[in-house]
Amino acid sequence: MQDALRIDDPDDPRIAMFLNVRDRDLAGRGAGFIAEGEVVIRQLLQSRDFSARALLVAADRLATKSELLGGVPENVPVYAAAQEVMDRIVGFHIHRGLLAFGERVAEFRPEDLLVARPRLVLGLVGIGNHDNLGGIFRNAAAFGVEAMLLDDTCCDPLYRKALRVSVGAVLKVRHARAGSGADLVTRLVEAGYAPVGLSPQGRDDIGDIGTIDRPALVLGAEGPGLPPALLAQTRSVRIDMSGGFDSLNVATTSGIALHELRRALGAGAFNP
Amino acid sequence: MQDALRIDDPDDPRIAMFLNVRDRDLAGRGAGFIAEGEVVIRQLLQSRDFSARALLVAADRLATKSELLGGVPENVPVYAAAQEVMDRIVGFHIHRGLLAFGERVAEFRPEDLLVARPRLVLGLVGIGNHDNLGGIFRNAAAFGVEAMLLDDTCCDPLYRKALRVSVGAVLKVRHARAGSGADLVTRLVEAGYAPVGLSPQGRDDIGDIGTIDRPALVLGAEGPGLPPALLAQTRSVRIDMSGGFDSLNVATTSGIALHELRRALGAGAFNP
Structure with missing residues (x-):
């Protein structure tokens, strides 16, 4: 498993795609989407048509989620933040402590x-x-x-x-x-x-x-x-x-x- | 249809059963329950085993809901409040503008x-x-x-x-x-x-x-x-x-x- 990158500042530009999740649910976020929780993120990591661009994890979940996080490709960064910092980034309490930003990589007719x-x-x-x-x-x-x-x-x-x-x-x-x-x-x-x-x-x-x-x-x-x-x-x-x-x-x-x-x-x- | 009773004060004791709906979802409200919206309230009015004790209606819905309200028994009061007063009573915005307080009248083994x-x-x-x-x-x-x-x-x-x-x-x-x-x-x-x-x-x-x-x-x-x-x-x-x-x-x-x-x-x- 790659090392998680620690985030202390909610304004850190590396995690900008996770800012204000609810507002951007409404405004749209272009090609990307937010995946929440272990079950959905597991599907994202297995998908042929979508890929994860980054994960954001509550620091106290890193140990319990190590099996899942071990499956994250090397080129996809895993950011870890204290739960309180994570909640400030996202704009509400993420009780599952686990988010991914995903993108579509294959579009079909x-x-x-x-x-x-x-x-x-x-x-x-x-x-x-x-x-x-x-x-x-x-x-x-x-x-x-x-x-x-x-x-x-x-x-x-x-x-x-x-x-x-x-x-x-x-x-x-x-x-x-x-x-x-x-x-x-x-x-x-x-x-x-x-x-x-x-x-x-x-x-x-x-x-x-x-x-x-x-x-x-x-x-x-x-x-x-x-x-x-x-x-x-x-x-x-x-x-x-x-x-x-x-x-x-x-x-x-x-x-x-x-x-x-x-x-x-x-x-x-x-x-x- | 009976005349609706106008409520201007959120602390009016007649509508106390509608106060702080969410808090009392958690704390319980004894034998009673809150029914929201026309479809559920229609079932309540038709039920053999439950009955309405009171309705609370946003004043601007009285006209459009007259058919439903016409089916409310004479002994069940219909209270009407401005939407803003209703929201203060309930503790959040009731966008359907229609609540009933119901009670179970038959308990089965x-x-x-x-x-x-x-x-x-x-x-x-x-x-x-x-x-x-x-x-x-x-x-x-x-x-x-x-x-x-x-x-x-x-x-x-x-x-x-x-x-x-x-x-x-x-x-x-x-x-x-x-x-x-x-x-x-x-x-x-x-x-x-x-x-x-x-x-x-x-x-x-x-x-x-x-x-x-x-x-x-x-x-x-x-x-x-x-x-x-x-x-x-x-x-x-x-x-x-x-x-x-x-x-x-x-x-x-x-x-x-x-x-x-x-x-x-x-x-x-x-x-x-």
Whole structure:
């Protein structure tokens, strides 16, 4: 493990990328993003498409986090600050004592992802809530989604809270922006995928979906759901529920639908 | 609709139950709880087991919320305060402008709920996170769970955040405390239910569960899951996932499992 570089001054220019994290969540930070906590940072260090530019660690965590920190490449500096200095840098109390600044190193277009013929694809239209987007990424990783397309109205999956809720799945599941919702569905169809649209008004129970060769699940926002014109371009399915209560959260919906689609692919699909 | 009672002084004793909401989230507020926002308050007003003792509304919302407020019983006062006064009462900015103070009016023991022979039962052991508990209640309502048992280590479903995340399902789905996890499983079995335990180490894929007459899904906490001794007393099932990623969130897990168990009950079970 490399030696940590000690930071005593919150204004030290070497750690400027960690200044005022919340303000810059809102203002944006260009190509970079903040990864919090061990689980997310572990995904960052393993990612093919993102890399860490620096870590900032509370000095009293250096010993307990030595295994993780041992995996940090030599050219990525590890800064250590007293918890109190760290909190002043960041602007609030970082109780996990562990942050990384990450950058995207590979940018994809939808066709770059679809050309590899991924087995299970997920398209998102209008997911504007960071918790929901993070939860959907988490489920996508759990069920082996190999490519995700996001329409232009989805929020940013690298936003700090989305990344945290995803437990780092945003850094693992390859994804690309795909223009409008209509563009997204068109690209799926042109690449040979069968779009499966989820809606409370869907025609078939998702449990009766049978076998589909190249399904692409398409989800809309909680509340409005997929616009009717888009839904009409998909095989529409529904999740049967008890009447008289609010619909499911969209992240939960994605978990149920991906569980079913994984089965629709046939046994052993992901255990080659 | 009754006339709203105007509050100008944050120290007015009539609205003392709304003072310093966050502090009292932590300290507890005896038998009462705070319900936030239209969706949750609507469930409170419809509940058989809970009732509103008072509402506090931002004065500029009275007109737009008139339909909801029209459903408030005559003996439940509606207090209206300027948003700025409301924020001072509560201790932070209430952007929905709508609060109720609720109380439980019916307390159940597990046997009170199970004697009615509910079709689908859910048992929770060690769910200590309010977001997860709220999410599980939301899914339980969506899939028609008719009774829930909570072991003594589950957190409080009436805690403000759990209630909000549940979109009011906590006020709809009947639930009872059931002692230890072992007590909980014993009560299910004695009442004629088949406990189905969910675990990544479960024996059967949950999709292969077949038909079960009186299933009771039993869920443990995210991370540790159900203790092995409890799991051994259940029919254990798993949700197959892609390898190499963190497990699903426990609320999402509950959604997938309830979706499957609803199907295991047979078509039309909930559409009598």
